Amino acid sequence: MSTDDLRMHHRFKLGPAWRWLIAKSAAARGDVQTYVRYGPEFWQVFDHLRGAPFVSRTQDRVDHLLDVQATERIFCDPMMRLQVEARLLARLPPDAVAAACGVATQIVLDYCDVFFDILDNLEAKTWLAVHIFDPKDRPVSDLHAFVCHASYRGGPMVCEYWLAAIPHLDEECDLSTARGREIKRMQLALMLRRIEREAPKRLFEVGKRTGYLSRRQARRFSSLSDLMGKRSAQVLGKFLSAEKVALPFVQSENDSHINVGGKQQSA
Structure with a gap:
């Protein structure tokens, strides 16, 4: 599997923080599938989680050194995380997000590489809803999910409106x-x-x-024979109503006799 294919697969399945989740799982296990082409960003996150210094393992691994520690500080700070993610979802460019949040542009780009891989996937509305706006597991907070969704729908002005209002x-x-x-x-x-x-x-x-939410009491059957008897009566009723010449009625009186056209017959 190529690096691009791996990214598409895991991002679709795990969401924007897929690199962090995969690296965290691998670091917890203590091993990595060497035949998978994870890419340079993964290895840097993996080394950071292991507490090891950055070590070059492949030629393409040293194209850029991620500041994983700075991105993790943003991720663990609920308000800072919301400011960065909401502005990115409002489609502000990374340099504008960085200026508004008071961090370097490269830190915002690194944050996207590690925790918020969405920059080329902003039109995937269902994917964003599943992983950010209304995830199956608990979101960061209802406020976080709401402001992110409002920012995505309303753009930069709505985003800044909500971010300014949060302290109040x-x-x-x-x-x-x-x-x-x-x-x-x-x-x-x-x-x-x-x-x-x-x-x-x-x-x-x-x-x-x-067991039931409507006002009508739920049907309960005391035994299998009771269930079968009621079902037989339903089927027989449908059959008789469909006949052109139907008997006046068929009604069970007790376990041994039935009335057929007003005359009692042995069962």
């Missing part, structure tokens, strides 16, 4: 002022996001506990 989201809202109403509007938008994410899980848990 915990403030008390005076609804008599325009600022208070705006803060409350943002709080409600985040609450709606949380409800939309959590409600299906809660309904599923309630359904498992109660």
Whole structure:
């Protein structure tokens, strides 16, 4: 498998942080599949996780030294991570993202290589939704997922609007002022996001506990014979209703007799 094929495969499956995840798994195992062409970025992340100095293993491994330590600091800082990722998703170029975040442009590029490999995949809306906006596992936070999604949909202006508002989201809202109403509007938008994410899980848990969610009581059968008897009655009813000349009724009275056209017959 070529380096490009490997990147496409793992990025599709694992998301933007695929290099970090693969290198972390390999470092935990203590071995690497030598026949796979991982590429220079992987080996630098792998060496960083092992605590080893950078060592050249292939000729193409030394084309650029990643500052893995600086990128990891961004990744582990929730607010800094959100600022970088939201601006990249808003389609700002890396140099503009770097200037807004107060870091070097190369650090932003290194961050994309290690943790956020999306620059050439920004049109993959479903992939972004699965791995960033609404991942199956828990996102960094509801705020992170919401702001990233809003930035992607609204562009740089919406992105900067939300990033500037984040420090004020915990403030008390005076609804008599325009600022208070705006803060409350943002709080409600985040609450709606949380409800939309959590409600299906809660309904599923309630359904498992109660067995049924509608007002109508769930059908229960005391035995297999009861189940078969009810099923036979349903089938027979459909058959009789389809006949041109149907008997007046067929009704079970007890275990030994039935009524056929008003006359009692032995079962």
